[in-house]
Amino acid sequence: LTYSRAVPDGTRLVAGDWWPADYAGPPLVSFDANLARGWGVGIGDTLRINVLGRDIDLRIANLRDIAWRSLSLNFTMVASPGVLERAPHSHIATVRADAANESAILRAVTDALPNVSGIRVADVLGAVASLVEKIAAALAATGSVTLASGALVLVGAVAAGQRRRMNEAVVLKTLGATRQQIRAAWLVEFGVIGAVAGLLAALVGTLASWGVVRFLMRADWVFLPDILAATILGCIVLMLGFGYAGTASALRVRPAAFLRNE
Structure with a gap:
């Protein structure tokens, strides 16, 4: 909280007008536009502040866009002259x-x-x-930790489908398919699953980061396509790797021995 007759250097008004240098009317205040949006107040509304036990009503005359990241001196509220001059206060400079x-x-x-x-x-x-x-x-x-947990879940999913893969391999080999053809078909399947998982992860992560940065941190969100592409590619590679390792044993099953055990 401070007071000023003139517009502070670097001030950008987004609503309302600054009071004249010789203003001597009812108490006014210049308020932070972002904070006003969060509080649901605007031009003409009244803010009540307490200075050393005394309540002072200030009517919002204008709203300012304050660049806090510039590290220059800024105040959330700037009162009009004639309100705070006689109150105890400190001076600050950089x-x-x-x-x-x-x-x-x-x-x-x-x-x-x-x-x-x-x-x-x-x-x-x-x-x-x-x-x-x-x-x-x-x-x-x-x-x-989340990534490691996801990898364990992926390993479990591949292991759970191992029996089904063996049945598929036996049937396809019986119909004349080679190991290379079966492996290629499975890798395409795992690649599609990895791509879908990567796209979903990228979409959810992007929306979540945008929401946190924009609404919680009140900062500018930056889109990083390289990281997004790396996330999708990583999911595909991870799925292909686990899928290849998990289906290798299924391809080694001999149809005659497998059917005899069945």
Whole structure:
């Protein structure tokens, strides 16, 4: 929360108008457009804030598109003049400096103004980056467990159909089909199954990632076709590999011995 007479640098109004520099009317506020959308408020609605026990009603005069990722100074609410000037408040400023000069600048500021606190944004960003890396590692581990579980399910499915494959191989060999022809037919079947599974996984994963990034993280979603293609191709290759390994024993069955045991 802050106050300002003029439009802050870099401000992009998406609705409403900024108040005049000499405005002296009822309390107004400039509000974050994304937050307003989430709260279901708009131009003309009233927000009530509490400053040191005093309730203040602010009417929304305009909505701003705030680029929080720019790391520039921004505030969710900017009040019109004449509302908060007499309330206790703090001043904040940013300084860009080379890493070699950061300590010297901080010492100079604190020596001249002992009540000023300096915060290195690089340290904060480093902590955030470390947290994001840990979250990414946890998600990767979860994905690995899911992939391993899927592989086990796939192995079980292939093993469950082993008896049926043996029957098919015996019948087809009896009808004159060669091993190569039977194997090719089975690989086509496994390839189609892998392609369908890959397409479904890609579709569900894409929609889920879009929803999380767009609505939960409030960030720009980026489509990655390479990863999508790799997912589909990986499913096909995995299915072909397990299918080939699982049907090799079925192709080695001799029709005479199999039918005699039946």
